[in-house]
Amino acid sequence: MATAPAADNAAPKGGGNKKLIIILAAVVLLVVLGGGAALLLLKKKPVEEGEDGAEAETHAPKAKAKPKSDHPPTFVPLDPFTVNLADKDVDRFAQIGVTLEVEDPKFAEQIKAYMPAIRSNVLMVLSHKTAAELLTREGKEKLAKDIMRESVRPMGIELEDEDEEEPPADAPKKKKKKKKVQVESPVTQVLFSNFIVQ
Template sequence: MAKQKPSTMLKLLKTLIGVSVIAAASIGATLLYYEKTGLGLASAESPADAPPERKAVPLPAPIFIPLDPFTVTVRNENSQRILYVAITLRTADDPSRRMIVEFMPEVRDRALRKLAEQQPDRVQTPEGRQALVATLSKTLQDPYLPHSKGPDITSVLFTAFVVQ
């Protein structure tokens, strides 16, 4: 029995040493990870080394220009339907807003012509509506004479869209 006691003591000692090595390796790896990612204690203790905080730049308020709703007859080879759509334009800046307001009759005419060209089955699909947004955006951003540059329209938004 005297031989079993040192054997169990030796096993216990080996187990404790193994656990200690694993714990030390785990702690070391964790500290290394935190140091490399900037989350470590060193960065918290030395704020002088930290980059200066940037102040948040306030975003400009959105500029929306609602257009009066449109009611248009849209046709395909088999039928004709009514398209009722309300559109709001979002512009990037105030000069674009002023240009749209100043040329509102021409803006509405361009939009009305593009809406009347649509196929009723096509505009009822998400892809068709997305294509209509792209078409309207391009058409409404064309220059309005005598200006050499058109308004900067960032979004064409449908606020009502019905096909009957």
């Protein structure tokens, strides 16, 4: 009689292993099918042609403006600038980190060759600013334009100062200056890595 209960215990163990294998196989099958479905859903839809033969846009968000060239931009960091500001009532100074973004790596090397003259020009621009000018967003944007203009000047590139005002109509006329040809700056952007005004 003792052998009968042992036989009963052996039968459920074998069936339990089979059930476990079937459950694991079902889970693996569900994971594979779910992954495949997710891949199909996340895959970009191809551009479809409309009835008139023109390509219809997909519902995907529009891409941002494409860069001008195939290679990424080159960044030329300048050593941080510490300069006394032009405030008259109180002594104030600024510590500003500047990085120049350029499209052409060859031009980045040229900037490095002219670095002492570029740093001098940027220091002159900074020393003529007041704390009030530098603390506003518009002041920082104006400073970035000034730095862009002064950073290419040592290489013989003259950018037009956009902030120069036209003389009033009733003002005495001076000699007409020749209009400068619009030159595109090889420095595409001036980035600030730190900006402290005290």
